[in-house]
Every structure is written in structure tokens, then in C-alpha cells.
Amino acid sequence: MNALDVARGAYARLPLDTRLQLGRVLRHVPSGLKYGGTYRVWRERIRRAAADPAYAAAEQDAALVALLTRARAASPAYRARLAPILGHGPLEADAVRAAWHRIPILTGAETVSLGRALCTVEPERLDECVTGGSSGRPVRFYLDRGRSPVEYAFVHEAWARAGFTPGETRAVFRGVDIAGPSHMHEEPALGELRCSVFHLSDPVMAGYLAAIRRRGIAFLHGYPSALSIFAAYVLRAHGPLAQIRGVLPASERIPAPFRSTIERAFPEATLAPFYGLSEKVAFATEVPGSPDIYAFSPLYGLAELVDAEGIPVTEPGRRGRLVATGLLFPGMPLIRYETGDEAELVEAATRANGRQLRIRHILPRHGQDYLVGRSGILVPLSGMLQVDEEILGIGEFQFVQMEPGRVILRIVPRGGSVPDFTGYLLRANRKAAGELEVTLEIVDHIPTTVRGKRKFIDQRLTLARDAERLTEEAWDREPA
Incomplete structure (x- = not known):
């Protein structure tokens, strides 16, 4: 584990007042010292891969061969999956590519059932992680320690197109726990002014806007659903805000109405979204000048689209399931992992284009869902997603709303x-204090739709359903 990971963990556990005092000192540490040599090396590699397709293709080939060699040799589960297809001898890139689509796709359920047998090192040397649970069935997996400098390199390179540098301050609209009447607090060490997405009423957003203007903050970061609500408020209360130079969306897709509202509210801003997954198997950035078209990094992972039978989608315009293989963190390889997302093919990955898959219209594991707060405000469901140990001890779960605020x-x-959910409910209710109250209900099963799917949220309120419906309709009308 490197110093950055240790420092982040220790810092996050400090009381808020102590974090603020220490953060004001850490804020002035040069970024080169804060992120280290690994970070600088990876930023250089990412830039080179973007400019040199031959380099990108060669690097992915080498990383793929190394990953499969290690997985076959050190993981009992992968030895059984790979040896019948790839044999036991040395691997070469061309042979791996030729046999690639015979390797079974790894589902979330298999990841859970195989568990530690997928690891290439002792699991105790890895970090235990969980997906966000957006399918209603969280996946437990393991990740290499010391990954922060590499992760930061990819994210910062994606944000650089908006002019962002590591020393900039962001106003962050995500589902963090924020106490106090202003529903915001500062994390100076991380360069963040954190704004609650659970309290997006006009009086609270007036405080957000005043703080952003007073501090001269030029970058907004967070859920598109929350950013669009804030942008609409800015237009109503202030008019276009030229101070904002970059909008850095995360964790959700950006339907056309959200993008339009954000662009009108912040006319000088560049939108710099990226696509990533908790499992760290794929990373893609939106192509400049081509809204909703994403290009996957060949250094981060191998991404592919397949149809319902697992056959590669090769015709532009056809939709498929997104399957990905992470290349950066081999402690628990996820090889041909079923992400649960779908997309439309724009351009297949080839050696000529540097193994860079391009897709559009990503449909994530859960839709653009909303909850309705006690005061009638819309609350992005993304903010409520938290997967703790309690959730891992159950079969499946679902959020249900039948009245505002509950x-x-x-x-x-x-x-x-049934695990003890007392702590889970306390944390959830503290995050959305005053707007949402979460209660627990034990059931025998989760009802399915006529197509056999289990809805992650059963929303009975017209306001939230109409917002979701308008978003979906606008998404479907976007030009191909």
C-alpha cells in the first residue's frame, strides 16, 4: 500500500474539525509530491496512448498476456476456466486474441460464488470491496492496494480537457453525509466543497451558489441529476454563471435535457464526463465534440460489446452487453466480466485505432431514478446507494416509495x-435528514415485472415517475 492510500484512509477517519485544520495545510502540498511518481508516469502513458495507436495496441496486448498468464498460474478458478482454451504453455498475443471469445463471460453471481478462488494472491493482501448494489444484488470482490495514484491519473487526465488541474477546487454534488443547517462542508485537503444532494431546495441551493461565487470555484463535480437541478436553480435565481469553467459529471448518464440545462446555466464550462465502474475493469471518456460517444482506454482494460448469445457485436448501430477485462489490478482478475450495462456500437476496437472501443447510449445498471423529499424536492437515488456489511448478508433488496419523505x-x-440494520438505517437517515426517512421491511420475495426483472426502486409517486419518464423519452429521442 502506498503513502497516498494510507494518508487518505487516515484522513477520512479524523473528526471533521481536525480534517479542516489539517486539510488547510495539505492543500498547499505540491501535486507532484502528493500523488507521486507512479501518478506522473501513468499520465504520460495515457497521453502517449491517445496520440499513438500502435503504442496503445502493443501495451494492451502485453498487459493482456501478462494478466492471463498470471491468472492461469495463480488462480484455481481461472486455471479451470482458461487452461482448456489456452493450454498450459507460454501465451502470445495473437493466439490469445484468436481464442478470446471462447473464454466464458464471468457474471456477477459467479464472481460472488467463486470469490477468493479468483484471486492470484492471498485475499488478505487485497482490499475487500462491493459494487454499489444498483442491481439489487451487490457483488463482493477484491482490489489491489496502492491503486490511488493510477486511478487519479486516469480521472485527472479525463478532467484536463475542461482545464482542471490537481490544485483546483470543486463543488461536489454527491451522496455524502453532511450535517449542519447549510448542508455543505469543506474538505480543503481534497479541494472539495461538498454539497448535499438530499436537500436541493431553493433556500439551500442559494447557500451553495453564494459559497461557490464567494470562493471563486470554477469546477462542479457530481451526479448529473443533481447538477441539472442546481443548474436550473442558477438560471432562475441568478442567470448564466460564467465563473464555472468545467462540469465534471460522474456516476450517472447525462440525458439531453440535463446537458442542455447545465450548458445554459454555465455557458463557459466544458463538460468532461467519464464512464467507470466500481470493479475497475473499464474506463472511458466522452469524445470531445461528440456528446454521448465514449472511447475506452486500452491501457485501463479491454472492453467489448456482445449480443445475448455472447457473440461480438461488430455492426455500428447495434446494441449489446458491455463486457470488460481490467488490466491494472491483477490481484483478483475480472476476465470478460459482465458489467450489467448495455450500449450501442460506434466503432469496434482494432489494432489500427489503438484497441479503442467507441460506444454511445450507455444504459447503466439502474435508470435515472428519483425519490421525493418531504418538502417535495427531487432527490437523486444515486445518493442513497450505500452497500455496507448488512446488505451483503441478505438475498436481494429494493427501495419503495409511496409517500413524500418516506x-x-x-x-x-x-x-x-436478518442482519442488524440499525446502523445502516441511522447512516441513511442522517444523510437525508429532514427530507427522507428510511424504514425497513422484511419480505419473502421481490415482485418482478412482466419480463421477469426486479425493479431496483418501486416508485409510486407521480412527480418522480414523470421526471424519470421525461428523462427516458428525451434520451430515446437523442439522434443516433
């Missing part, structure tokens, strides 16, 4: 036992 978390116990 949310029911339905859970199906696994094996008849």
Missing part, C-alpha cells in the same frame, strides 16, 4: 437470518 427498504433474508 422510503421503505425491502429486503429478502438469505437463509432465514
Whole structure:
């Protein structure tokens, strides 16, 4: 584990007042010292891959061969999956590519059932992680320690197109726990002014806007659903805000109405979204000048689109399932991992284009869902997603809303036992204090739709359903 990871973990555990005092000192540490040599090397590699397709293709080939060699040799589960297809001898890139689509796709359920057998090192040397649970069935997996400098390199390079540098301050609209009447607090060490997405009423957003203007903050970061609500407020209360130079969306897609509202509110800003996954198997950035078209980094992972039978999608305009293989963190390889997302092919990955898959219209694991707060405001469901140890001890779960301000978390116990959810509910209710109250309901099963799908949120309120419907319709009308 490197110093950056240790420092981040220790800093996050400090009391808020202590973090603020220490953060004001750390804020002035040069970025080169803060992120280290690994960060600088990776930023250089990312830039070179973007400019040199031959380099990018060669680097992906080498990383893929190294990953498969290690997985076959050190992981019992992968030895059984790979050896019948790739044999036991030395691997070469061309042979791997030829046999690639015979390697079975790894589902989330298989990742859970195989678990530690997928690891190439002792799991105790890795970090135990969990997906956000947007499918209603979280996936537990393991990631290499010391990954922060590499992750920061990819994210900062994506944001650089908006003029962002590591020393800039961002106003962050994500689902963080923020106490106090202003519903915001500062994290100077991270360069963040954190704004609650659970309290997007006009009086609270007036405070956000005043703080952003007073501090001269030029970058906004967070859920597009929350950013668009804030942007609409800015237009109503202030008019276009030229101070903002960059909008850095995360964790959700950006439908056309959201993009339009954000662009009108912040006319001088460049939008710099990226696509990533908790499992760290793929990373893509939006192509400049081509809204909603994403290009995957060949250094980060191998991304592919396949149809329902697992056959590669090769015709532009056809949709498929997104499958990805992470190349950066081999402690628990996820090889041909079923992400749960879907997309439309724009350009297949080839050696000529540097193994860079391009897609559009990504449909993520859950839709643009909303909850309705007690005061009638819309609250992005993304902010409520938290997967703690309690959730891992159940079969499946679902959010249900039948009246403003009240949310029911339905859970199906696994094996008849129910974990203690007291702490989970306290944390959830603290995040959305005054707007949402979450209660628990034990059920035998989660009802399915006529197509057999389990809805992640059962929303009964017209206001939220209309917002979601308008978003979906506008998304579907976007030009191909």
C-alpha cells in the first residue's frame, strides 16, 4: 500500500474539525509530491496512448498476456476456466486474441460464488470491496492496494480537457453525509466543497451558489441529476454563471435535457464526463465534440460489446452487453466480466485505432431514478446507494416509495437470518435528514415485472415517475 492510500484512509477517519485544520495545510502540498511518481508516469502513458495507436495496441496486448498468464498460474478458478482454451504453455498475443471469445463471460453471481478462488494472491493482501448494489444484488470482490495514484491519473487526465488541474477546487454534488443547517462542508485537503444532494431546495441551493461565487470555484463535480437541478436553480435565481469553467459529471448518464440545462446555466464550462465502474475493469471518456460517444482506454482494460448469445457485436448501430477485462489490478482478475450495462456500437476496437472501443447510449445498471423529499424536492437515488456489511448478508433488496419523505427498504433474508440494520438505517437517515426517512421491511420475495426483472426502486409517486419518464423519452429521442 502506498503513502497516498494510507494518508487518505487516515484522513477520512479524523473528526471533521481536525480534517479542516489539517486539510488547510495539505492543500498547499505540491501535486507532484502528493500523488507521486507512479501518478506522473501513468499520465504520460495515457497521453502517449491517445496520440499513438500502435503504442496503445502493443501495451494492451502485453498487459493482456501478462494478466492471463498470471491468472492461469495463480488462480484455481481461472486455471479451470482458461487452461482448456489456452493450454498450459507460454501465451502470445495473437493466439490469445484468436481464442478470446471462447473464454466464458464471468457474471456477477459467479464472481460472488467463486470469490477468493479468483484471486492470484492471498485475499488478505487485497482490499475487500462491493459494487454499489444498483442491481439489487451487490457483488463482493477484491482490489489491489496502492491503486490511488493510477486511478487519479486516469480521472485527472479525463478532467484536463475542461482545464482542471490537481490544485483546483470543486463543488461536489454527491451522496455524502453532511450535517449542519447549510448542508455543505469543506474538505480543503481534497479541494472539495461538498454539497448535499438530499436537500436541493431553493433556500439551500442559494447557500451553495453564494459559497461557490464567494470562493471563486470554477469546477462542479457530481451526479448529473443533481447538477441539472442546481443548474436550473442558477438560471432562475441568478442567470448564466460564467465563473464555472468545467462540469465534471460522474456516476450517472447525462440525458439531453440535463446537458442542455447545465450548458445554459454555465455557458463557459466544458463538460468532461467519464464512464467507470466500481470493479475497475473499464474506463472511458466522452469524445470531445461528440456528446454521448465514449472511447475506452486500452491501457485501463479491454472492453467489448456482445449480443445475448455472447457473440461480438461488430455492426455500428447495434446494441449489446458491455463486457470488460481490467488490466491494472491483477490481484483478483475480472476476465470478460459482465458489467450489467448495455450500449450501442460506434466503432469496434482494432489494432489500427489503438484497441479503442467507441460506444454511445450507455444504459447503466439502474435508470435515472428519483425519490421525493418531504418538502417535495427531487432527490437523486444515486445518493442513497450505500452497500455496507448488512446488505451483503441478505438475498436481494429494493427501495419503495409511496409517500413524500418516506422510503421503505425491502429486503429478502438469505437463509432465514436478518442482519442488524440499525446502523445502516441511522447512516441513511442522517444523510437525508429532514427530507427522507428510511424504514425497513422484511419480505419473502421481490415482485418482478412482466419480463421477469426486479425493479431496483418501486416508485409510486407521480412527480418522480414523470421526471424519470421525461428523462427516458428525451434520451430515446437523442439522434443516433
